[in-house]
Amino acid sequence: MILWTVMPIELVLENAQTAPALLEVQQEGRLLLVEPQPGGQGKLVRLISSDPSDYLNPSWQPGTLVQLGVH
Amino acid sequence: MPKEKAFGPAEPAPAPEPQGPDYLPGPEVPVPPTPVAPPDEKPVPEKKTSRPGKKPEAAVTGNIKEMGTPSVPHPTSNIHILTIIGQIEGHLVLPAQNKTTRYEHIIPQLAAIEQSPEIEGVLVVLNTVGGDVEAGLAIAELVASLTKPSVSLVLGGGHSIGVPIAVSTAYSYIANTATMTIHPIRLTGMVIGVPQTYEYLDKMQDRVVKFVVKNSGITEEKYRELMFRTGELARDIGTVLVGKDAVQVGLIDEVGGLGSSLKKLKELIAERKRHKSS
Numbered sequence: 001m002i003l004w005t006v007m008p009i010e011l012v013l014e015n016a017q018t019a020p021a022l023l024e025v026q027q028e029g030r031l032l033l034v035e036p037q038p039g040g041q042g043k044l045v046r047l048i049s050s051d052p053s054d055y056l057n058p059s060w061q062p063g064t065l066v067q068l069g070v071h
Numbered sequence: 072m073p074k075e076k077a078f079g080p081a082e083p084a085p086a087p088e089p090q091g092p093d094y095l096p097g098p099e100v101p102v103p104p105t106p107v108a109p110p111d112e113k114p115v116p117e118k119k120t121s122r123p124g125k126k127p128e129a130a131v132t133g134n135i136k137e138m139g140t141p142s143v144p145h146p147t148s149n150i151h152i153l154t155i156i157g158q159i160e161g162h163l164v165l166p167a168q169n170k171t172t173r174y175e176h177i178i179p180q181l182a183a184i185e186q187s188p189e190i191e192g193v194l195v196v197l198n199t200v201g202g203d204v205e206a207g208l209a210i211a212e213l214v215a216s217l218t219k220p221s222v223s224l225v226l227g228g229g230h231s232i233g234v235p236i237a238v239s240t241a242y243s244y245i246a247n248t249a250t251m252t253i254h255p256i257r258l259t260g261m262v263i264g265v266p267q268t269y270e271y272l273d274k275m276q277d278r279v280v281k282f283v284v285k286n287s288g289i290t291e292e293k294y295r296e297l298m299f300r301t302g303e304l305a306r307d308i309g310t311v312l313v314g315k316d317a318v319q320v321g322l323i324d325e326v327g328g329l330g331s332s333l334k335k336l337k338e339l340i341a342e343r344k345r346h347k348s349s
Contacts, residue, residue, distance in 0.1 A: 001203055004201050007201070011168075012158065047176065055176060055180040
């Protein structure tokens, strides 16, 4: 990987070792990678779907909070 | 009365209690009839005092907190806005302090835009400090290959790998105060085999230069000259182009803002419709 940026590389890669553990969650038939948050919620990190229109759906945008344990 | 009751449900405890003291003598013998009778009288106040429709409100406040707007618009507009912000994230997940644009979400989004019957044009808004070369080029190539009209607007900054994305659209705008940094690709970290590394970086750079030259009005000589200019950047060699400088060298088509870029996009959409019908 080549990072080509005007930001100092030390700043970009600071805390690079602390990657959060991700959970795989199925919701409405889509596979979501979520970062667990307090209160039984998870922050959507990545959506895995083969339906392109899912990626235009605001409720599947990365950063959205999803309820965990509800299928 | 209703006011007193309104305070009741805030604490969960008082709700079961009214049944207890009222019918304490009853349960001793006629167990089934008593529980049936009180619900007929009691549920009325209980239901009244129960929180009136909290759920839709919670959704609205959630939207305000997360998105800054009371409601998230559904794609009813014929224009899709693609924002390229912060670092363009590639094969490595960047640490949490970086704001990132995730190419794995943008790429299928572009596919959806291309095949969606409702979306007729794309506005790409850039304020990026650069990022992964491969991911940036991937987005730029996809935007360039869209058959639907596209317009880009550089706000704040469109640096490094932001440059090919900015020029990938059919027409490009830059805000008066926006800047674009053109500088060579570097490899940070350990270098094994200097000649090979140099060759490799040169090849990576050629990909970017060729793409920019093909998709904008700048010549290869001019772009390379800007890239290797000394005396402009403190930590690096290269050039910073501010607003109309980018237009003068032929990189960006016009200086403008949101109004002009949307107007242009609408013109391009109308033109495409005319072309299709004729």
